[in-house]
Amino acid sequence: MSTPAPSSSRALLVWGVALAAYVVAVLNRSSLGVAGLETTERFDVGASLLATFAVAQLVVYAGLQIPVGVLLDRLGPRLLIAGGAVLMGLGQLVLALATEVPGALLGRVLVGAGDAMTFVSVIRLIPAWFPVRRVPLLTQVTGAVGQLGQILSAVPLVLVLHGRGWGAAFGSLAVLGLAAALVVASLVRDSPDDAGRTHRRRRPGAAGERTAAEVLRARAPRPADGGALRAVVREPGVWLGFWVHFLTPFSSQVVVLLWGFSFFVEGQGRTTGEASALLSVNVVAAIVSGPLLGELAARRPGRRTGTALVIAVAVALAWVAVLGPPGSRPLGVLVAFSVVVAVGGPASLIGFDVARSCVTPARLGTATGLVNTGGFVAALASMLAIGVALDVLAPGGDRDLDAYRWAFALMAVPWVLGVVGLLVSRARTRAAHPGIAL
Template sequence: MSLRPGARAWAVWAAGLAAYVIAVLHRTSLGVAGLDAQHRFGVGAGTLASFAVLQLLVYAGLQIPVGLLLDRFGSLRLVVCGGLVMAAGQVLMANAHGITGAVLARILVGAGDAMTFISVLRLVPHWFPPRRVPVLTQLTGLVGQAGQIISAIPLAALLAGPGWRTAFLSAAGAGVFVALVALAALRDTPERRMSSGSPVSMRQLGADLSGAWRHPGTRLGLWTHFTTQFTGTVFALMWGIPFLIAGEGLTRGEAGSLLTVFVITGMAAGPVLGTLVQRYPLRRSLLVLGIIAVNLGAWALVLLWPGRAPLPVLILLVVALGSGGPGSMIGFDYARTFNPPHRLGTATGVVNVGGFVASLLTIELIGLILDARTGGSADYHIADFRVAMSVQFLVAAAGLTGILRTRKLARRRLEQEEGIVIRPLRVALAERRVLAASRAVKEEGWRD
């Protein structure tokens, strides 16, 4: 008995979502194993950071090529291929005893990860009506972060118990299983299991990429993703656990619990932000700027706290950082609304570069600063992290500059092409108050 169309849509989305959950597990596994990796490979913070930076560099560098491939070959083939490539990387990491093997492993993880998220996002507008797309985009990004919980708790338990090899082989096994599920359950569109775009020339590929990049709305999405995502990614992927354990003096269990709070916060915030974006699409940038302010404010509080911050302040930090993931999803909504369907994969790939470029730069800078202060040892103190983590404010300043500039250009383009004028919020609110007062006067006169 065949599934009803609505049930089939949810089944396809669930299969894609499972693939993304495991991709996040693979992506964040090194952060959970950071201190173990330093001891296993005998490396300092800078070298350890370079593993994650290389992984993110591969991920970010492949986003545009993968976006072009997605427009050509569809989601199913890329999701399955990505899952198997990541699993191969984790097998290699499980058996690595030197830096060369670890580096190759993270390259494979980054390459497979690059194929997964935007391919799953591409499924949503094919299977669901437009009014549901903003909320489901949020849910895709946020439910997928359950992979961080898997890495923070079960993977960490395997590292502490059976050990390194068992932990990473288990992650690889989960990756193969989910790739097989995707192969069986995914369909690119309701009409076709595997949907291929028309063959295109290099000239057409260049035109699609150029068209996506030239539109200021795409670049606004990129800078949105750049600025909202990187603080949470840096925390979850690399430096959060070392900061909490070596800097703030928490146990591994307490640090893992805070990482879980980080993930749950994102899951809770996602549907709320998705609904707000759906209801107020012309005010998306205000949500973005508010999230950035919350993230930076929380980091400022923790870093300026005398000595080690108390646990409630650290909980406040992870709750604030948890909003960054949902905020970065707004960048993809910019890509969707400012680009035609035939180049949506390309535009999504451009946007997805932003947060990961910011993350890899920040991860490497933090590692270099820690090495400079400790001489390459893993003997960190809170003062070392206080200096190193402050580099995030410089990266955020660059992102804010990009957001404000491209928002102005995108609004100008919107006015020229569609005649839509976005007034400053204070002006719009004042007009609404005047209108409400006028309506109240008329109603009063009617009753008299």
């Protein structure tokens, strides 16, 4: 049994604190999804305007991914994670005090901006602190454990919202965000060098314990051509990662971030407790499946994109099983649906691993930012289209299963686009990088 590297405890501490900040970010991101009915009543809005709240948040999130990636390569993850937590805390404070639509929109925009800084920064820390063989698994664990934030929104946040009211629920999120910023600023460091450690001389045979960033740097030095953004945009492997991320998670985000709770209650006739439980099942399934997918990506890199395609097909079939037959579905079918759809979330992280295989460390933040726009572009387009369709199909606000069925059918469009994009970009990546398993 090998002896752990001296930096392992420090690496786990840095990653653990950053991971906790990501849990808080997911809690903030998904808080509106469990408060959809209360949001409608508080601000007197219909489905289209309610969707606009979530879409505004995701537009900011997706739009900032590339700028955040560029800043990440320049400023490092610690500053961005802490700054993101501050922005989310301020956004939730604005939302807690808002009584009109403009204030609510401003709050969600601030939440989206802070959220945009968090995940890509946490992912950027992993190759700086851990050996390359552990990066795919830890990336999946990060994504999976981060989804605990959805459980926090679906259970304790709902309890506070129903028991203490709007202001207390969103005010508590503001305090939590500011506390997360303080802890990150105190304990997270961008790399072992920043933590005050000196490099140890390694024997040639000890390369397996080098961090992923060191291995990639030795393998491919920093390119001498134009800026980071231009180099990343011209890399087909980054676009392959983008399309993997576009295709696999967006319908799960539609369920968790906005329409799932209302669909289960209004469309399927479930109680609010059952709807919260179904959202929690989604999270548990993502947590369980994430590490399994990470281990598969580490051991069988040649199956990464094929796995993403299989999962995308399974998710599509799950939607057909729920929306196709007439009438509401039994609770067991909805549980199975929540499990299958949830796997699309961790499957999207395969996109980051694919992109990491094709770029150098100097471009990794920018590449991660571009990849991370994929699923959120698909999700925000779907959410807005569903909201508009629901208002057209149920103009009085009395949404039934048929209205949800036809509105959700619009998600077939981004699904087809994602499949085509993945297949085309995979062929181009294989031509550009014949030695990389995809």
